Amino acid sequence: MKLSERQEEIIRLVKKGQPVTSEALAEKLGVTRAALRADLAILTMIGVLDARPKVGYVYLGEAQNTRILENISRVLAGEIMSKPVTVTEETTVYDAIVFLFLNDVGTLFIENNGILVGAVSRKDFLKNAIGGTDIHKVPVGVIMTRMPNIVCGSTEDSAYDLAKKIIEHEIDSIPIVEKIGDGLNERPQFKIVGKISKTNITKLFVKLGEGN
Amino acid sequence: MKLSERQEEIIRLVKKGQPVTSEALAEKLGVTRAALRADLAILTMIGVLDARPKVGYVYLGEAQNTRILENISRVLAGEIMSKPVTVTEETTVYDAIVFLFLNDVGTLFIENNGILVGAVSRKDFLKNAIGGTDIHKVPVGVIMTRMPNIVCGSTEDSAYDLAKKIIEHEIDSIPIVEKIGDGLNERPQFKIVGKISKTNITKLFVKLGEGN
Numbered sequence: 532m533k534l535s536e537r538q539e540e541i542i543r544l545v546k547k548g549q550p551v552t553s554e555a556l557a558e559k560l561g562v563t564r565a566a567l568r569a570d571l572a573i574l575t576m577i578g579v580l581d582a583r584p585k586v587g588y589v590y591l592g593e594a595q596n597t598r599i600l601e602n603i604s605r606v607l608a609g610e611i612m613s614k615p616v617t618v619t620e621e622t623t624v625y626d627a628i629v630f631l632f633l634n635d636v637g638t639l640f641i642e643n644n645g646i647l648v649g650a651v652s653r654k655d656f657l658k659n660a661i662g663g664t665d666i667h668k669v670p671v672g673v674i675m676t677r678m679p680n681i682v683c684g685s686t687e688d689s690a691y692d693l694a695k696k697i698i699e700h701e702i703d704s705i706p707i708v709e710k711i712g713d714g715l716n717e718r719p720q721f722k723i724v725g726k727i728s729k730t731n732i733t734k735l736f737v738k739l740g741e742g743n
Numbered sequence: 744m745k746l747s748e749r750q751e752e753i754i755r756l757v758k759k760g761q762p763v764t765s766e767a768l769a770e771k772l773g774v775t776r777a778a779l780r781a782d783l784a785i786l787t788m789i790g791v792l793d794a795r796p797k798v799g800y801v802y803l804g805e806a807q808n809t810r811i812l813e814n815i816s817r818v819l820a821g822e823i824m825s826k827p828v829t830v831t832e833e834t835t836v837y838d839a840i841v842f843l844f845l846n847d848v849g850t851l852f853i854e855n856n857g858i859l860v861g862a863v864s865r866k867d868f869l870k871n872a873i874g875g876t877d878i879h880k881v882p883v884g885v886i887m888t889r890m891p892n893i894v895c896g897s898t899e900d901s902a903y904d905l906a907k908k909i910i911e912h913e914i915d916s917i918p919i920v921e922k923i924g925d926g927l928n929e930r931p932q933f934k935i936v937g938k939i940s941k942t943n944i945t946k947l948f949v950k951l952g953e954g955n
Contacts, residue, residue, distance in 0.1 A: 553822070569950050572818045572902075576951060582819050584899040603952045606784045607794050610765070628873055632866075635913075653865050654844075660872035661840055687796040690784075691952050694945050701847075729941035733906050736948050738781050739788065740815045740903050 538570050550587035609686030612707050612725030617642045620672030627671040628656050638704045640723050641675050647723040649675030683708045694732045704728035750782050762799035821898030824919050824937030829854045832884030839883040840868050850916045853887050859935040861887030895920045906944045916940035
């Protein structure tokens with residue numbers, strides 16, 4: 532693991548004037564406190580700095596063995612995915628919302644003869660519920676995000692890479708799919724086998740610290 | 744870090760018959776594959792097992808230095824929290840939903856003279872939008888979850904402990920608060936200064952693996 536230039540600079544500043552508050556660090560580096568947060572978090576996790584509440588950051592020592600961090604990207608999506616909840620395109624928006632609540636999930640996936648054709652999030656439903664859509668008549672197929680405009684993953688992707696995609700694309704979950712047929716002459720088709728959401732990633736993060 | 748009995752049993756089984764698929768492990772242990780996922784993920788992350796796609800698990804060696812995992816719980820909520828988005832109790836449900844979309848957040852917090860009095864999630868809004876509530880007339884104060892029935896945290900809680908609370912209570916986010924006044928003779932009151940959501944935890948997880 533290589534530290535960034537800014538992380539090295541933070542270490543120098545803390546070594547020199549410890550304890551140093553994050554406000555003081557932000558001022559010295561000419562950035563906002565928010566911009567520093569991620570760097571301070573990573574330096575704390577690798578054991579270089581310690582955050583003392585109401586005091587500031589102190590220097591602890593050289594970065595510890597970071598092989599564990601490298602292993603994080605070895606956990607596969609297939610190991611931690613949840614079951615997807617699916618409905619068909621013809622389901623009314625109202626019935627789909629009820630199904631969403633009954634299954635207590637944040638996203639419904641839409642299947643057509645076993646093929647993933649779309650996705651609808653709680654946010655999409657809310658937008659339509661207040662936007663004048665006749666939710667008792669309009670089928671969910673009308674309001675869904677349609678394939679291929681859905682970010683998908685496979686069971687063999689790392690959970691880490693999918694977490695990155697969730698953050699980059701600002702989405703709540705990613706369907707885990709398997710390709711169907713040879714797809715030589717047609718648009719590729721996919722079967723949904725699972726999903727990875729921020730909940731799965733948060734659970735994995737909690738697992739990481741267990742037993743300590 | 745201490746491994747659980749089941750994790751030790753998994754290691755024994757993999758050592759004996761590697762490569763071993765998770766299906767085979769689940770069968771031998773008499774549990775579902777889903778029940779094994781978390782154990783397999785943790786054993787992969789600490790470098791004991793390797794998950795080979797389409798092959799199965801193989802044994803790599805003794806658990807590596809797990810001090811990094813212990814450090815995870817040293818990252819404080821104050822280091823990674825986001826800004827909370829707040830409205831007052833009198834805001835109509837409709838206006839609050841519009842505000843939710845404009846700020847692109849999942850939860851609104853309700854303030855009364857600078858005091859946190861409630862919270863409303865996207866799920867609460869959706870329930871009311873389809874449930875016959877006159878969203879143009881009813882104020883958000885009527886549908887919100889009211890203090891003290893909200894799980895709160897402080898800037899000095901570890902992000903790890905709050906992630907655990909998010910999973911245990913099945914909530915999306917936790918307001919980060921500061922106590923106001925001495926609270927000797929009255930019900931304690933809190934000012935909201937931030938929030939920690941599954942998004943913050945997912946971002947922290949992504950940070951963990953950066954630079955590798």
